[in-house]
Amino acid sequence: MTTKKITIEPVTRVEGHGKVTILLDEEGQVSQARLHIVEFRGFERFIQGRPYWEIPVLVQRLCGICPVSHHLAAAKAMDGIVGVDVLTPTAEKMRRLMHYGQMFQSHALHFFHLVSPDLLFGFDADPLERNVIGVAQKFPDLAVQGVMMRKYGQEIIKATAGKKIHGTGAVPGGINKNLSIEERDGFLKDIDQMIEWCRASLKIAKDYTLEHIGELADFGSFDSNHVSLVREDGAMDLYHGNLRAITSTGEKIFDQVDYQGYFKYIAEEVRSWSYMKFPFISSLGPETGWYRVGPLSRVNACDFIDTPEAEAARKDFLSITDGKPNNITMAYHWARMIELLHSGEKIRELLNDPDLQGTDLMAKGERRGESVGLIEAPRGTLFHHYKVDENDQVTMANLIVSTTNNNTPMNLAVEGVARKYLSGAEITEGLLNRVEVAIRAYDPCLSCATHAMGQMPLVIELEDAAGNTLDRRVRG
Amino acid sequence: MSDAIKITIDGKEIEAQLGQTILEAADEAGIYIPRLCSHPELKPIGSCRVCTVVCDGRPQAACVKPVMDGMVIENETPELLQHRRNIIDMMFVEGNHFCMFCEKSGNCELQALAYRFGITAPQYPFQFPEKEVDASHPDILLDHNRCIMCARCVRASQELDGKNVFQSIGRGFDRKIGVNGEKALGDTDMAVADRAADICPVGCIIKKRVGFEVPVGERLYDKAPIGSDIEGVRS
Numbered sequence: 001m002t003t004k005k006i007t008i009e010p011v012t013r014v015e016g017h018g019k020v021t022i023l024l025d026e027e028g029q030v031s032q033a034r035l036h037i038v039e040f041r042g043f044e045r046f047i048q049g050r051p052y053w054e055i056p057v058l059v060q061r062l063c064g065i066c067p068v069s070h071h072l073a074a075a076k077a078m079d080g081i082v083g084v085d086v087l088t089p090t091a092e093k094m095r096r097l098m099h100y101g102q103m104f105q106s107h108a109l110h111f112f113h114l115v116s117p118d119l120l121f122g123f124d125a126d127p128l129e130r131n132v133i134g135v136a137q138k139f140p141d142l143a144v145q146g147v148m149m150r151k152y153g154q155e156i157i158k159a160t161a162g163k164k165i166h167g168t169g170a171v172p173g174g175i176n177k178n179l180s181i182e183e184r185d186g187f188l189k190d191i192d193q194m195i196e197w198c199r200a201s202l203k204i205a206k207d208y209t210l211e212h213i214g215e216l217a218d219f220g221s222f223d224s225n226h227v228s229l230v231r232e233d234g235a236m237d238l239y240h241g242n243l244r245a246i247t248s249t250g251e252k253i254f255d256q257v258d259y260q261g262y263f264k265y266i267a268e269e270v271r272s273w274s275y276m277k278f279p280f281i282s283s284l285g286p287e288t289g290w291y292r293v294g295p296l297s298r299v300n301a302c303d304f305i306d307t308p309e310a311e312a313a314r315k316d317f318l319s320i321t322d323g324k325p326n327n328i329t330m331a332y333h334w335a336r337m338i339e340l341l342h343s344g345e346k347i348r349e350l351l352n353d354p355d356l357q358g359t360d361l362m363a364k365g366e367r368r369g370e371s372v373g374l375i376e377a378p379r380g381t382l383f384h385h386y387k388v389d390e391n392d393q394v395t396m397a398n399l400i401v402s403t404t405n406n407n408t409p410m411n412l413a414v415e416g417v418a419r420k421y422l423s424g425a426e427i428t429e430g431l432l433n434r435v436e437v438a439i440r441a442y443d444p445c446l447s448c449a450t451h452a453m454g455q456m457p458l459v460i461e462l463e464d465a466a467g468n469t470l471d472r473r474v475r476g
Numbered sequence: 477m478s479d480a481i482k483i484t485i486d487g488k489e490i491e492a493q494l495g496q497t498i499l500e501a502a503d504e505a506g507i508y509i510p511r512l513c514s515h516p517e518l519k520p521i522g523s524c525r526v527c528t529v530v531c532d533g534r535p536q537a538a539c540v541k542p543v544m545d546g547m548v549i550e551n552e553t554p555e556l557l558q559h560r561r562n563i564i565d566m567m568f569v570e571g572n573h574f575c576m577f578c579e580k581s582g583n584c585e586l587q588a589l590a591y592r593f594g595i596t597a598p599q600y601p602f603q604f605p606e607k608e609v610d611a612s613h614p615d616i617l618l619d620h621n622r623c624i625m626c627a628r629c630v631r632a633s634q635e636l637d638g639k640n641v642f643q644s645i646g647r648g649f650d651r652k653i654g655v656n657g658e659k660a661l662g663d664t665d666m667a668v669a670d671r672a673a674d675i676c677p678v679g680c681i682i683k684k685r686v687g688f689e690v691p692v693g694e695r696l697y698d699k700a701p702i703g704s705d706i707e708g709v710r711s
Contacts, residue, residue, distance in 0.1 A: 049609055051609075051617055051687075053684075053686075053688070054577055054687065057576075082685075162692030168692055171689060172685075392685070393609070
């Protein structure tokens with residue numbers, strides 16, 4: 001049998017580096033699409049032997065985009081290693097503030113700088129205009145908002161972690177600083193403006209989705225399971241909770257699972273053509289057990305959001321699917337903006353909490369040998385799992401990063417788009433654009449997913465079954 | 477005092493006492509001569525050569541060279557600054573110094589010197605040597621990746637702790653700090669309260685479980701560059 005192959009490399013406006021191959025069958029129809037992750041870093045191996053208290057600072061170097069997520073997931077795991085199950089209120093709230101600051105800046109960056117060109121100019125607009133510079137020229141207010149919102153989040157990270165990128169704030173068992181009155185007042189001054197901008201961003205994402213619902217409904221979309229942390233009462237909780245998995249129609253596959261035992265519920269599969277692993281829900285197997293994570297899954301999986309404006313937005317979001325989970329890939333953007341608003345509301349709530357000025361920063365406990373830390377990172381559920389020996393050295397590390405969880409879904413999204421928009425054996429500009437847009441909906445961070453590095457330009461290759469390259473397009 | 481003499485450093489005449497080293501006399505006068513292996517509580521050994529000055533026309537290690545009346549010393553000349561920069565640079569590439577996740581960052585004398593000398597990236601190729609981490613001691617971590625062979629620990633253990641925990645072993649590029657124990661640091665009589673546990677200028681000998689307890693902004697060299705305490709006494 002012969003198939004043909006199309007490759008898109010490098011994929012642009014996502015974090016990291018990727019390449020897409022589209023395989024054609026004998027009839028010239030798309031048989032499969034693969035998003036290849038071609039870089040390799042190997043953090044899981046080289047942190048072995050390092051002392052456990054170093055890990056939250058070391059492992060965040062996986063990424064310059066959302067290092068806070070790795071910092072906090074590792075710190076949560078190391079809390080377990082030092083036997084601390086409950087942090088002091090100041091430590092817990094400082095970490096939460098750091099995390100919401102991170103969520104705020106990452107979602108703002110993604111929406112304004114990476115995605116808005118597609119939404120504002122359309123998928124088929126000239127790539128020379130359809131970029132962040134084009135947005136800055138045509139919609140200067142919006143571009144400035146994006147920069148200011150990102151800055152606000154970054155400043156919160158600096159105030160809680162010590163630095164805007166790669167800070168040291170979270171330490172095993174607690175935090176190394178509180179929030180000064182001056183720092184707090186500086187943030188309170190601007191929070192209402194930030195929330196106002198969140199509302200406006202949410203409106204852009206919502207209006208866009210509703211206006212284009214006909215096209216978006218089957219744009220790289222498919223039914224899938226969804227996985228997320230939820231609080232014990234079912235609320236969305238981006239910092240801490242138990243694992244919940246639901247089907248595409250909302251039935252629970254598992255719920256309130258203590259993540260210390262995540263490996264009994266989630267397994268990973270390796271495929272020869274990618275450094276990125278393929279996780280799945282063990283009870284369902286690799287064929288049907290794959291799932292999505294991230295903003296869409298979190299809004300789908302939670303029972304409610306505990307901040308009023310985001311909760312109203314969630315209800316609004318679910319009303320278009322009659323309260324059932326939304327499985328439209330492009331709805332990620334809308335869900336992401338609901339979370340942006342939620343993060344803004346949470347930041348305001350925390351800034352008004354006097355516990356942030358507390359001085360009891362560290363808790364102590366009895367040393368353990370193994371621990372897991374999970375967090376809902378901007379891109380989805382992030383798993384850190386470590387074993388530490390009696391000499392305090394790490395002996396095992398397993399990281400399942402958000403983008404890895406979305407591996408199968410991203411491949412399916414590309415496949416769906418290719419099936420719909422590929423005609424003949426040529427990679428058109430329209431196809432290239434749409435493949436990128438579909439991948440970008442997941443806000444993939446390919447650098448941390450493979451624990452790889454670099455900018456992410458895109459290459460697409462079209463290949464037949466004999467392995468002959470029929471066409472190749474590059475965007476850098 | 478009868479032992480009072482005069483010396484000149486970079487054209488400035490200062491008072492010194494016979495029996496002092498150039499480094500000690502300069503410190504008292506508020507003139508900073510960079511150093512790494514030297515430590516006020518330890519006998520100097522002139523090992524790292526970062527404190528090299530030109531004394532009456534000849535290069536000398538300021539930490540071991542005694543002052544003599546009328547000595548003329550060059551300290552901050554472009555040649556000496558470059559020489560010191562080269563030495564610091566070599567220390568970085570000969571070890572595995574990853575400041576970005578080293579808990580000594582901000583309190584590290586090697587890093588602080590690099591900042592003082594404006595070294596943002598090494599000029600020599602990284603050697604990436606294979607080094608061991610000895611975590612056998614319950615309270616102290618010995619990370620050979622970060623050792624600069626200053627031998628402060630060797631001297632502190634002998635001179636201040638009355639023990640003999642550390643020893644330089646091997647020659648040339650293979651030289652390293654060994655421990656006088658059966659296999660590793662955990663087999664020695666070292667205690668966490670020893671001065672030797674607290675005197676390493678870099679992140680090689682560190683107390684366990686301290687990590688990143690001091691936030692960025694409050695670490696020693698976040699506040700003022702290395703040497704500014706000495707320069708601060710200048711009248």
